[in-house]
Amino acid sequence: MSSADQPSQPEAAEARVRVRVISMEDGMTLRQLLGRRLGLGVAPASELIRAGGVYIGTVRSCIPTLRVREGERVTIYRGASSVAPLAPDSLVVVHRDAHCVIVDKPHGVPAAATREGSRGAVSPALVQRLAREGVLRPYVGLVHALDPAAAGLALFTFRGQDTSSFLPKFAELDALRVYRARLSGHVPGDMVCETPLIKATGAVRLARPDEREAVPARTEFRRLAERDGATLVEVELRRAPTEQISLHAQALGLSVVGRAGAGEVLELACVRLAFTHPMTGVAVDVRAELPPWADPGAL
Numbered sequence: 001m002s003s004a005d006q007p008s009q010p011e012a013a014e015a016r017v018r019v020r021v022i023s024m025e026d027g028m029t030l031r032q033l034l035g036r037r038l039g040l041g042v043a044p045a046s047e048l049i050r051a052g053g054v055y056i057g058t059v060r061s062c063i064p065t066l067r068v069r070e071g072e073r074v075t076i077y078r079g080a081s082s083v084a085p086l087a088p089d090s091l092v093v094v095h096r097d098a099h100c101v102i103v104d105k106p107h108g109v110p111a112a113a114t115r116e117g118s119r120g121a122v123s124p125a126l127v128q129r130l131a132r133e134g135v136l137r138p139y140v141g142l143v144h145a146l147d148p149a150a151a152g153l154a155l156f157t158f159r160g161q162d163t164s165s166f167l168p169k170f171a172e173l174d175a176l177r178v179y180r181a182r183l184s185g186h187v188p189g190d191m192v193c194e195t196p197l198i199k200a201t202g203a204v205r206l207a208r209p210d211e212r213e214a215v216p217a218r219t220e221f222r223r224l225a226e227r228d229g230a231t232l233v234e235v236e237l238r239r240a241p242t243e244q245i246s247l248h249a250q251a252l253g254l255s256v257v258g259r260a261g262a263g264e265v266l267e268l269a270c271v272r273l274a275f276t277h278p279m280t281g282v283a284v285d286v287r288a289e290l291p292p293w294a295d296p297g298a299l
Contacts, residue, residue, distance in 0.1 A: 015116075017076040021068045030054060031064040033074065044081070052118030053080025060113070080117030088129035091122065094153065094286045099166060099279045101126060101140075101156045104288045107265045110148040122154060130158055137161035143170045144177065144270075145242055149260050152179070152270030152288045166279060175275035179235045179242070180294035182257040182267040183221075183249055187231035191221040193248035197241075204243040206251055219248040225296040230257050230267075232296060242270070257293075267293050 019037050021028075028036070034045040034054070046064040048054060054061055055075040056068065068074065086109065095102040103122055105111055110121040118124055123140050130138035135158065143155040155175075157167045196207040196214035207214035217240060221233040235245050245268065246256050258266035271294065274285040292298045 015077065015079055017078065019074050019076070021070050021072045021074065023070050025068065026070040027067055029064065030056075030061060030066045030068060030074075033068055034076065038076070038078070048076070048078070048081040051080040051083065052113055053077040053116065060118070062118070077116040080119060083117055083119040085119050086121065086125040088125045088132065091125055091129060092289075094288065095284060097277070097280070097282075099157060099159075099277070100143075100170065101130075101158060102273060102284075102286055103154050103156065105146060105151055105154045107149060107151045107291070111146050111154040112142045114148065123156065126156060126158070135160050139165070141165065141167040141170075143167070143173075144175075146270060147242070147260050147266055147268070149258060149264040149266035150242075150268040150270075151291055152268075153177075153273045153286065154270075155273060169278040173275050173278060174238055175273060177237045177242075177270055178272035179237065179245055180224075180232065180269050180271050180290070181235065181245060181249070182230045182232050182293055183254040184230055184257055185254050186226065186229075187221070187223050187233065187254070190223055191233075191252055192218065193221075193251050194218045195248060195251040197244065197247065199241070204241050204247065206247050217244055217248070219244055221249070221252075232294065242268075267291075269294050 025033055030049055031042060031045040034040050034048065049064045050062050052060055052062055053076060056072055092104040093101060094104050105122055112123040113121050123142060126140050127138050138158050138160060141157045143157065146152065146154050157170050159165060195217065197217045198205050198207045198211060198213055199215060219235060221235055224232040224234055237244065249256060256266060256268050258264060260266050269288065269291055271288045271290060277284055
């Protein structure tokens with residue numbers, strides 16, 4: 001083997017590893033590649049792949065026996081298999097019909113697979129639960145993103161293997177979403193922010209004054225209570241992304257209490273979801289159980 005064909009040896013402590021498949025690895029299975037590059041046995045390598053921690057290019061691959069080709073870039077998130085799966089029976093389902101499910105998600109639990117893996121999220125647990133209930137090879141789709149550190153109502157569409165996807169019909173809904181959030185600092189009264197946003201694939205940010213791609217945005221913060229240097233507010237959104245709340249708070253010189261990220265508590269929760277069902281025409285209006293920090297009476 002020439003020096004050019006020598007695989008790079010990633011450090012054991014590195015959370016993310018990126019390698020490129022070399023000529024002598026062409027045709028190996030994905031678990032064989034992980035064994036060669038990371039020194040993993042067949043079982044640990046397979047578990048890491050099934051946990052959603054491995055990508056070929058930009059596509060997540062969960063099949064240990066998939067064969068790789070020379071030149072492909074493989075990205076490995078080593079911690080994916082260390083995350084405990086979410087028990088399907090632990091899901092708090094507040095609405096279920098033939099097309100969608102609404103789950104009251106706790107703090108610190110991803111609604112869907114994250115970049116680092118798919119274990120421990122609501123969506124795979126929901127797939128298992130639907131399969132147990134008789135849905136043949138269920139597929140689920142998250143309608144509104146919700147940070148893993150936040151809590152509250154998460155709307156999923158679902159279908160079996162023989163049903164066409166109707167996720168776009170739910171994504172286009174003019175649904176009312178009501179949020180509670182605690183903002184650091186004193187808020188003397190109701191506030192409004194109309195700073196435009198830039199919406200790019202997978203990201204939303206505040207727009208600069210000279211950016212033509214900016215889209216109008218408006219957030220009304222209704223003051224509810226104040227305690228311990230933080231103010232509890234309520235926000236109503238419709239088509240706007242959830243991220244708009246923290247971004248507009250930031251634009252007003254405030255921040256949501258807590259830290260974004262799985263395992264952390266971000267004091268932001270979707271507490272009500274109301275819409276006209278796009279498939280049946282039935283009115284759906286559900287509420288989540290308020291976290292203690294979101295209840296003015298508790299404060």
